Each structure stands twice: as structure tokens, then as C-alpha cells.
Amino acid sequence: MKAIGYNTTGAAEVLEALEIDRPTPGPGDLLVEVKGISVNPVDVKLRALSAPDGGPKVLGFDAAGVVVDLGSEVTDFAIGDAVFYAGDVTRAGTNAAFHAVDARIVGRKPESLDFVEAASLPLTAITAWEMLFDAFRLTEGAGKGQALLVIGGAGGVGSILIQLAKALTGLTVIATASRPETQDWGRKMGADHVVDHRSDLAAQLADLNLAPSYVAALTATDMHWPAIIEAIAPRGQIALIDDPETLDMKAAKPKALSVHWEFMFTRSMFQTEDMTAQRDLLNRVAQMIDAGRLQSTVTEHGGVINVENLRAAHLRQESGRVIGKQVLGGW
Secondary structure, eight states: EEEEEEESSSSSSEEEEEEEEOOOOOTTTTEEEEEEEOHHEEEEEEHHOOSSSSSSEEOOOOOEEEEEEEEOOOOOOOOOOOEEEOOOOTTTOOOSEEEEEGGGEEEEOOOSSHHHHHHSSSSHHHHHHHHHISSOOOOOOOOOEEEEEEEETTSHHHHHHHHHHHHHSSEEEEEEOOOOHHHHHHHTOSSEEEEEEEEEHHHHHHHHTOOOSEEEOOHHHHHHHHHHHHSTTTTTEEESSSSSSSSOOGTTTTTOOOEOOOOTHHHTTTOOTTHHHHHHHHHHHHHHHHTSSOOOOOEOOSSSSSSHHHHHHHHHHHHTTSSSSEEEEOO
């Protein structure tokens, strides 16, 4: 079958077209014919740093497609079902014509979106949902009178996090963005306020008379850390997804802050007992999309899935200027 992968770490040019064996689903797996994918920062990081082990490595996590085969233990899906999911970092990726995935982390594709648009949602929606309800331990409807600061609000996670927070909690949402187009996007996603993370964050929040109880640090956490510590409310909570080399954790002590890591692959990586939580939340997101409570975060359609277009998508990710999500569809 067709796939795209790499045999050595490096720049986007190491991606190459492959012909590999079609996977056989395990007992708890679905085999999905991939019809749409999206590209995330994790793809770029792994391509540059994660060396293949014993053969070409196929990347890709977000996917939407049609179930074409089932493992012997799968009971909740049937051949022909339209699905979407974010995959498992310990298994082969979705940049392939067919992909085997654990059924416990797969949701039903939103009926109102085509496969390509649907592929934009899983990884970012899972990340955002887990930040709100696992890391911050919020409950639906909670947060009235409190604020959430989303640093990097125009990125893929920020775009859906803003929407979920506005739809499912009572939080006031402040997004950060530095360009006119990203600021406009943050407002489109539903942010109550947009501030510039290239200026004095703490001063801008003070001008709004808002001390966030929750901070979603999605990018450049090390750079923004002093401002986060200054601006956050006492006993506030910080969740981060990037990879800062160092953070001054002692600075968080005077305000008795809580710091959480969010990594959406943890459940599948460690085969946790609650893996189906990701299936359930994806189904909930699909229902909210179909009900008009959430909107697509796609801003760039990179064309069909081929090596040239995937290389270009990786380069766009490396630019740091992608708003929302990039997608590709069809082989």
C-alpha cells in the first residue's frame, strides 16, 4: 500500500514515498482506509528527532476514514463506519492508505464534515478536552467568575480549546495572539479578550482587571513563564504541552500554583484502564460539531496526500505561522 515515511531523521526532505504491507488489525483494532489527515507540530518534532528502528518510520496521527476490517474482539464498530481519531505515538502513523488503530480511541466522524475537515480535530480536541477536564479538573458548567488564559490561541489546540471552554464552562477566555490575522482568528473562535503575547502580558491582563485562575501554556512556555507567574491568581493552575528545557518551579511556590503536563498519547501509550475516555470525548465533539456548537478549525487544505504536499505541510508547521489546522485528503 502507499505510505509516506522516512529512513533517517532530518529536514522535511527526508520524507519519501513508500510501498509497505497493508497492516493486519489486532484483536482490538480497526483497520481504517484513510481519507483525510492533518499535520501537527508533533510530526515535525518526531521527524527531526526520532530515528527509525529497523525500517522506515511512518508518521501522522490525525485521521478520518472508513472502517474496512475489524479485530476479533471489536464489538462497537462495523465495516463501513466513518470514523476519526488521533492514533498512538507507539504505533505506525496515519500517513498511509490503510491504518490499524485501537478501537478504544476512535470516535464516529461528524456527519456534517467531510473526511478531510474531520481529520483536523482529534489530536487538538483531545488535548484541549484533557486540559480542561483532566488537568484542571473542571466540571461542565463550572468556572463562572474565573478566567482562562490561552497562550497561543490561534494554533490548532488553542483554536478548539477556546471553543470548548466557551461551550462547556463558564470561564472568561483570554487568548494571546500577536498578528492582526491571528487576533481576528482568536475572536472568531470565541475568545472574550485577545492580548498580544509579544507585549507585556501581565500589564495587559491587569488592564483588563483579570487574573486568570487557569493558564493553558501551549507555546514558548519558558519565555512566558515570568509573565504567567506574575499574572495568574493565587492557587491558580497551569497546564503545558510544549517542551521547555527549564522552568523556575520555585517561582510558583508563593502563589501555591499547580502545574500539569498534558500529553494526549499517555492513555494509549500506557494502555490505561480509561482509554475509552478518548473515544467518548471524540463522539461528544462530533455531536457538538453537528449541532453547530463547535466550528471547524481548518484554514489550509494542502491538497492530496503525496510526498510533495506532505513535505510542504511540514515546512509550514516549522514556520510557526499556521493558524488553526492544515489538512490533506485523498491519495
